[in-house]
Amino acid sequence: MSFSEAYSWINIQFLLEGLLITVEVAFYSIIFSVILGFILGIIRYFDIPVISKITGWVVDIIRNLPLLLIIFFTYFALPELGLSLDVFWSAVAAMTIFEASMISEILRGGLKAVPKGQTEAGLASGLTRIEVMRYVLLPQAARDTLPSVVSQLIALIKDTSLATIITLPELTHNAQIIYGQDTAYVIPMFAALAFFYFIICFALSLFSKYLARTIAFRASEL
Amino acid sequence: MIGLLEQYWPLLLEGFINTLIVSIIALLSSLIIGTIMGMLQLSANKIVRTIVNIYVEFFRNIPLLITVMFFYVVVPMYWMNISGFAAGIIGLTIYTSSFIADNIRAGILTVPAGQMEAALSQGMKQIQVMRYVILPQAIRIVLPPLGNQFINLVKNSSVLAMVTGLDLMYYGDFVAMETFNTFDTYILVGLIYLVITLPLTFATRKLEAKLGVNDN
């Protein structure tokens, strides 16, 4: 196998360009989906009449669809709703919609898991419900769900590979172009893909484990 | 959309059934492999632990698509022939089992240490303690996360479409291309996925609520 040829500087550069797109898409998607996910999670936690119900249905539907479908749909259907994004922003939009739904569910779980007594203590001291959310519940839920949220963000990074289906020139897409042009490079390209994704995701997962451990440590110092 | 369904229902039905088959086979095999891996992750033997950890960490942190494509493209090119359908099942199994392993491991660890101690202090063997005391409790704890893994598995099975896996998404593409009606076709396909995943989600949520109440 021609590893050295496969890893010619030109090919490496091309892979790195793809990696850059992967990272960029992931970056924007992470920011937007965390913000949107928090907003949706809070709306659902609060049980606001009608709004929370509808939000819940929409989130449930999105969470239960394959991301592949959502990516495809975003690229081809959003323009029909008057929002035409290029392939990059379509990918970001699809990731955001999907991962925000997942994150909102995580956060809602996290909020529900904060002991009821915390809300009561806040209310009993005269804080409003919003203040209780802002100062008491949200910081705790955010802290407790951080590891799960990071895991979801790892999933997000891996999921960017699906955007190859709408020809987003990200890492997987570019690797496919290289081995599609010369099939002798198939193994080197899969090795490169595994390497890049693994490095990023594993580093993040170590970080998430570290967070989980420090949190557990703090909580056990009773 | 009704028209689409009327005309293409045999294809979509086949895709639906294949998606179900893939999901069930991959679920069962990843449950078995994942449970074994999860228990081995807690093994006293460091070499075993390391090997299992490498497996789990490696496949968790690589996109499913890459693993599936590997079995579809690379393995047949150099070693043995595997169809898209089989490559999909293998990839899904490996990927999902690495998550299930972690769920099982975490489940075992959430059984309070006192349970292990109580059983040991009555003179039971390690293996008996696992079999009669720890695993039955861990399973209860692990059931909701396993439900979520299954839902993910069903959704993830859509990558088979990219390797001629003959699943629902694959036939959805086919119908969309033949009718040029991308919009309606994908909505229809989405609805069919929801037929599988929504009930699973509600069941999992019920289970979560039920087990949560018992915990108090």
Added chain:
Amino acid sequence: MSIIEFKNVNKYYGKMHALKNINLTFEEGEVTTLIGPSGSGKSTLLRCINGLEKITDGHLHVFERDIADSNTDIRLVRQKIGMVFQHFELYPHMTVIQNVTLAPMRVLGLSEKEAIESAERYLTRVNMWDKKDAYPDNLSGGQKQRVAIARGLAMTPDAMLFDEPTSALDPETIVDVLDVMKDIAQKDGMTMIVVTHEMNFAREVANRTIFMKDGEIIEDRPSEEFFENPKDERARNFINQVFAY
């Protein structure tokens, strides 16, 4: 002028009749203990007072405000009533001083400086000022509960509610908390309603003891009298059981 007044109050949780036609008044400066077996409705009664639970029917006035009236701003009532919980409910993500200053700043509108000054006063009072920068997780149970009391006091309430403040504590730290409570009762003349299993505290510190069972008030008498000679048989049995060893 009673500060808290129950008139024919009933409380249901679904079908569970948790408070049965309660009639009660509490006067300023009174220290009352509420005792009774598990499930008798002690917590429910307490939590109705500051609106953490809604009464099902009857009238409940707190500081002359009708708690059941939806026009009443319950937060104004809550500002005047501090509450201390069995499990402390300190905010685990905040330091001791942050715990104590949060509500004074957000609710009373104190500046940070003012809030810290007042926090210093109350934390010193409960002997926890030196731990002001610690996180709750690093405190013992008794220390946590003393901070929780300071947190309640920092709102300068007119009355304090305690729901089993010592039953989650190690026996050696119970005394510190009870001492603080006694001090507040005796030095400040604070109006206090205390749900507790500490019979000796009830006997020594409280003016008045109320015994509840199955959502009803069985006895309501000056503490000394009550402990010397509980009239009702159920109260007598309860006391005997608790003092068995």
Added chain:
Amino acid sequence: MSIIEFKNVNKYYGKMHALKNINLTFEEGEVTTLIGPSGSGKSTLLRCINGLEKITDGHLHVFERDIADSNTDIRLVRQKIGMVFQHFELYPHMTVIQNVTLAPMRVLGLSEKEAIESAERYLTRVNMWDKKDAYPDNLSGGQKQRVAIARGLAMTPDAMLFDEPTSALDPETIVDVLDVMKDIAQKDGMTMIVVTHEMNFAREVANRTIFMKDGEIIEDRPSEEFFENPKDERARNFINQVFAY
């Protein structure tokens, strides 16, 4: 012939010196209570006896077997010693009767019929036979602990260890558990070592009281003597604190 014998036993958790050069013997039929402040090493001492913790150095013989020796089958020792935990540790996925019969069937090799017969004897003894088909989640704390005691007795042990068996209980149910323990001590002459904060139980039921602090044994005397007049100042302080209210 002592059944349990500590000779210069030390126990470290990392750098934490949890047991400091312990020398102790326990005789058959003795009821001993182990008291002392939190973190003094009471649980550690208890758990070393049935090998839940490994001693760091010294010698520990239980029923003439060397616990530290890796050739000793610790399971044989454990069969002879029942243990009751603070948090009961009933198996939540099994009914009461399944909880009690599991180990006799799996460890002693009783048939199901024999195991149920023996379970009936002990569950009746702790007054829980009528709840034999209930799951632990549906029992009160006191009921759970009585089942746990029956579970321990069903192995027909020669000694029983109790680690704060009542400190997670509501005050009214504590007495039921203490009554059962007293009964076993007095009617069966069971050898018992009890870590407890129930001073009255210690005084009335135990022949002997050991006071520990910081991993050391400070006092070890007949209970009556000890409570009348603790010699060591630390013990005196502790007693005073616990009896403060």
Added chain:
Amino acid sequence: DVDIAERIDEQETPILNWGVKADTNLFGYYNIESGEVEGFDIDIAKALTEEMTNGTGEAKFVEVTSKTRIPLLKNGKIDGIIATMTISEERKKEVDFSDVYFNGGQSLLVPEDSEINDIEDLTEDHTILAIKGSSSTQNMRELAPQVNVLDLENYGEGFVALQSGQGDALTTDSAILLGMIDTNPDYRLAGSNFTDEPYGIAINKGQENFLDRLEKALETIQGNGVYDEIYDKWFGEILPADSPNTASTSTTGAANNAPENEGESGDNQ
């Protein structure tokens, strides 16, 4: 919707967005080194853009696959498709086509040592690989209904799958297959073309002015030698002028007779 012709006129540097292939050697192929797509379709697109905008405009390229090209055109992300796209009656219901600018024809790609030599050789034991959204996959299902057809996302994946043994042959237009043979000499065509695939430039319906201008531009470059130059550049060696299935006659021929022709011959999907 915006009238593209008007848009071109209004812009100072008009930009035309063309949907092109990036996985098809000779037609639209990504050059990793230069970072540009290259090929016959690309050069045609550039020439047409220049012609239609009097040299002021710029051609922009968006990567499409056979599956994504029509949806992308319809939702306005591209102005036109120049991507080896066969003019067919069915597609005409969705989009408008220019005149023919290349005469393709479908064939089979097999490994050198394959026993398949013609479409007639295909049996139900054979698996044929095709690409989602291509007319080739539909043709295959009609002309050889006994065989098993599997669809892949794009030609890169399709050829790799063929090499992995996922199918016995890959089917699409012979000119595209020749592009693969060009870089992978162990493969050959199995027999001659069994359909006609006249390529057209697809644009949205309702763009009469744009279509008009496109037709004129195409006519111009076919007349002034620009087309021939481009054709020679890409197919001069691979499809010599005297080759039996050459498309070189299309320089003049296709443009003239395809419109009448397509009903009978070019429309074999």
